[in-house]
Amino acid sequence: MALHHHHEHGGTALTDAAQAALVNAGEQWTDMRADIFAVLATYEKPASAYDIADQVSQKRGKRVAPNSVYRILDLFVATNLARRVESANAYVANSHPGCLHDCIFLICDTCGTATHLDDDRLSGSVRAAAEGAGFAQVRPVIEVRGKCADCD
Amino acid sequence: MALHHHHEHGGTALTDAAQAALVNAGEQWTDMRADIFAVLATYEKPASAYDIADQVSQKRGKRVAPNSVYRILDLFVATNLARRVESANAYVANSHPGCLHDCIFLICDTCGTATHLDDDRLSGSVRAAAEGAGFAQVRPVIEVRGKCADCD
DNA sequence: TCAGAAATGATATATTGTAACCTCAACCGA
DNA sequence: TCGGTTGAGGTTACAATATATCATTTCTGA
Numbered sequence: 001m002a003l004h005h006h007h008e009h010g011g012t013a014l015t016d017a018a019q020a021a022l023v024n025a026g027e028q029w030t031d032m033r034a035d036i037f038a039v040l041a042t043y044e045k046p047a048s049a050y051d052i053a054d055q056v057s058q059k060r061g062k063r064v065a066p067n068s069v070y071r072i073l074d075l076f077v078a079t080n081l082a083r084r085v086e087s088a089n090a091y092v093a094n095s096h097p098g099c100l101h102d103c104i105f106l107i108c109d110t111c112g113t114a115t116h117l118d119d120d121r122l123s124g125s126v127r128a129a130a131e132g133a134g135f136a137q138v139r140p141v142i143e144v145r146g147k148c149a150d151c152d
Numbered sequence: 153m154a155l156h157h158h159h160e161h162g163g164t165a166l167t168d169a170a171q172a173a174l175v176n177a178g179e180q181w182t183d184m185r186a187d188i189f190a191v192l193a194t195y196e197k198p199a200s201a202y203d204i205a206d207q208v209s210q211k212r213g214k215r216v217a218p219n220s221v222y223r224i225l226d227l228f229v230a231t232n233l234a235r236r237v238e239s240a241n242a243y244v245a246n247s248h249p250g251c252l253h254d255c256i257f258l259i260c261d262t263c264g265t266a267t268h269l270d271d272d273r274l275s276g277s278v279r280a281a282a283e284g285a286g287f288a289q290v291r292p293v294i295e296v297r298g299k300c301a302d303c304d
Numbered sequence: 305t306c307a308g309a310a311a312t313g314a315t316a317t318a319t320t321g322t323a324a325c326c327t328c329a330a331c332c333g334a
Numbered sequence: 335t336c337g338g339t340t341g342a343g344g345t346t347a348c349a350a351t352a353t354a355t356c357a358t359t360t361c362t363g364a
Contacts, residue, residue, distance in 0.1 A: 087238040087293050106282050122277050129271060130258050134301030141239050141295040149286030
């Protein structure tokens with residue numbers, strides 16, 4: 001099924017969806033996790049763990065160590081609440097936590113924003129190529145660096 | 153043209169091809185660059201700048217700072233003598249320095265080795281998707297993490 | 305051969321990522 | 335209730351990756 005109806009979420013709906021997905025995975029939705037997700041979801045670009053640590057520290061009036069942020073980001077990535085952007089060493093919130101996709105990120109070298117594509121046909125081809133080469137447990141990383149329409 | 157004859161090089165032939173490509177780009181083929189390329193070309197996995205710094209330091213009996221290695225790696229990437237593997241923060245020698253391809257890396261999470269695919273049709277689709285979204289000066293990053301046939 | 309450019313060296317520092325161990329609270333069974 | 339276990343987060347230390355700046359050396363072309 002290449003065409004697919006996405007329940008794109010934003011704001012409260014996104015937070016609710018994230019919470020539901022995390023609980024559904026047997027994990028707890030704690031204050032710390034909520035805070036980190038909130039920062040990630042409102043950040044305009046892919047956020048580094050240190051960016052998030054700073055924001056959350058401010059919000060809480062108390063230093064939160066990057067360490068703690070990494071733990072939670074790892075959990076988010078594992079449960080599909082967030083994605084890591086490999087070529088930027090940074091993370092973005094997944095706007096439809098319920099759906100599993102190999103997603104494609106377009107990252108602007110100028111302004112740093114990332115836009116998100118889903119193209120199951122394309123990612124499927126990448127998967128197939130890797131599997132054809134004998135790879136198993138395949139996780140595609142498909143990103144495109146370039147200059148976005150706004151920065152041309 | 154999806155099918156393409158690659159002049160795959162190894163050993164001395166690869167070094168010669170790299171040297172030719174670099175000189176052709178108007179850059180110098182210095183001892184330091186030769187040493188770094190040699191390490192990169194013989195390294196069995198993607199090598200980090202620090203891996204290379206260590207090897208070259210040993211070979212020369214004198215500390216070579218990572219800094220110097222980065223400079224030369226950046227040059228190699230710019231001139232297509234080497235590629236950066238984003239998801240591994242590491243570099244590999246390009247086995248056919250003369251040809252321009254968007255290449256695809258399959259990286260084994262277990263043994264760390266990277267195999268290299270060229271599939272112009274696939275990378276072309278990725279490019280097209282990005283350009284369709286308004287991106288310019290597009291540089292695809294297509295990597296696949298997984299488990300290689302040997303490590304199954 | 306000399307002046308300028310290019311390459312490398314040296315040092316410092318910034319950024320990203322892990323490891324080890326501790327505290328605390330919630331929960332569960334005896 | 336008591337005591338143990340577990341999960342979440344805190345604290346500290348450190349490792350790995352990357353960049354900035356300025357000094358020095360080497361090369362090149364006039």
